Amino acid sequence: MKFKLGDFVRFVDEKREGYVTKIIDTQTLGVTDEDGFEIPVAISNLTSVHGHGVVAEEQDAPKPVHVNVPSINKIENGIYVAVATDNKAGNVVHFHLLNQSSNVLLFNLTTEKKEKYASVFHGVIESYQSGLVYSASLADLDLWPEFTFQIIIAGKTDVKPVDPLVIRKKFRAKDFSSEQKELPQSKKGWLIHLDDLVPITIDAQKLKESFFKSPAEKKTVDAPAKEIDLHIEKLRDDHHFLEADEILQIQLNYFQNALDAAIVHHFEKMIFIHGSGNGTLRDKIHKLISKNPNIKTYMDARKEKFGYGATEVVFK
Known part of the structure; x- marks a missing residue:
C-alpha cells in the first residue's frame, strides 16, 4: 500500500494515529502523532484511516479537496496559501490553495531539495474554492524543501489573459511568527498572499x-x-x-x-x-x-x- 504526504494513518500493531509528514525511503514513512512527535514507521505497519485521507493507489493524479468557504468574504480577493494547524496533531500543518477569485486556477506544486524535485500536487481549483495540496510537520520547518507554485489563471469573461504565475517560496520561521488567523472550515493558521510574492521581472x-x-x-x-x-x-x-x-x-x-x-x-x-x-x-x-x-x-x-x-x- 502506498501513501502520500498528508494521509491520515493508523498503526497496525498499536493504538496510535497520525499524519504522514515525511517519506524517509521506499519502505519507511515519518508519521507525526497527536503529541507532535514524528515517528519513523514501516509502511507495512500502517493502514489508511477511512474518511481522513486518500490512498495514492486509488488516485494516480491527486485531486483537490473542494470545500465551501462562506466566511471567505472577509478575505481580500486574490490567491492564497492557507497554512492551517491540525486539531489532532499540533505540529502538523496543512497547506490549502485558496482561490478567492471568480477565475478557475490550473495549479501545480513542486518541491525542491538539494536539486531533487518532486511534483506533490496538480489539479484544478474552482473559483471561491480551496484544495488541500500539502502537509508537513512545523517542527521540521528548517528541513522543508523550497516550494514552486505554478498557476494558470483561466478567466470566464471577455478579459485580457494574464501571464501564468510562477512563485518560488522558501518558508522561514518569520512566516509563522504572527498570530494565527481564522481560516475557512473553522481552522486556524496563517494566510500567505501569493499575488504579493510575484517578483518584478525586468527584460x-x-x-x-x-x-x-x-x-x-x-x-x-x-x-x-x-x-x-x-x-x-x-x-x-x-x-x-x-x-x-x-x-x-x-x-x-x-x-x-x-x-x-x-x-x-x-x-x-x-x-x-x-x-x-x-x-x-x-x-x-x-x-x-x-x-x-x-x-x-x-x-x-x-x-x-x-x-x-x-x-x-x-x-x-
Whole structure:
C-alpha cells in the first residue's frame, strides 16, 4: 500500500494515529502523532484511516479537496496559501490553495531539495474554492524543501489573459511568527498572499534597446491626463456585468498604463482618483507605487476635494 504526504494513518500493531509528514525511503514513512512527535514507521505497519485521507493507489493524479468557504468574504480577493494547524496533531500543518477569485486556477506544486524535485500536487481549483495540496510537520520547518507554485489563471469573461504565475517560496520561521488567523472550515493558521510574492521581472534586452531609442521613438505613447479617474463606470460601459475581482484588475491595468505613459513623458506629478470604498484599490495602487523606481514619493491628494479617495504621485 502506498501513501502520500498528508494521509491520515493508523498503526497496525498499536493504538496510535497520525499524519504522514515525511517519506524517509521506499519502505519507511515519518508519521507525526497527536503529541507532535514524528515517528519513523514501516509502511507495512500502517493502514489508511477511512474518511481522513486518500490512498495514492486509488488516485494516480491527486485531486483537490473542494470545500465551501462562506466566511471567505472577509478575505481580500486574490490567491492564497492557507497554512492551517491540525486539531489532532499540533505540529502538523496543512497547506490549502485558496482561490478567492471568480477565475478557475490550473495549479501545480513542486518541491525542491538539494536539486531533487518532486511534483506533490496538480489539479484544478474552482473559483471561491480551496484544495488541500500539502502537509508537513512545523517542527521540521528548517528541513522543508523550497516550494514552486505554478498557476494558470483561466478567466470566464471577455478579459485580457494574464501571464501564468510562477512563485518560488522558501518558508522561514518569520512566516509563522504572527498570530494565527481564522481560516475557512473553522481552522486556524496563517494566510500567505501569493499575488504579493510575484517578483518584478525586468527584460534585460528591452531595457538595453530602450537606451538606443531616440526621444521621439520613446514618446510613441500618448500622454495621459494629469488627473486619472479609476472609478469603473469611467472605464467600462459594461461594468454592471463584471465580478469584483475583474473590476479590480481592469482598474489596476488602467492605472499601470497611465503611470507608464506618465513616466515616458517625464511628468512631474499626477493624481489617481481611486475612491475610498473598502480601500482595496488604494492599497494595491500604493504597493505598486512603492515598488516603482521612477517614483520619488506619493501622498493623499487634496484632501479638501477628494478626502482619502485620491493619491498624488511625484516622479523623480
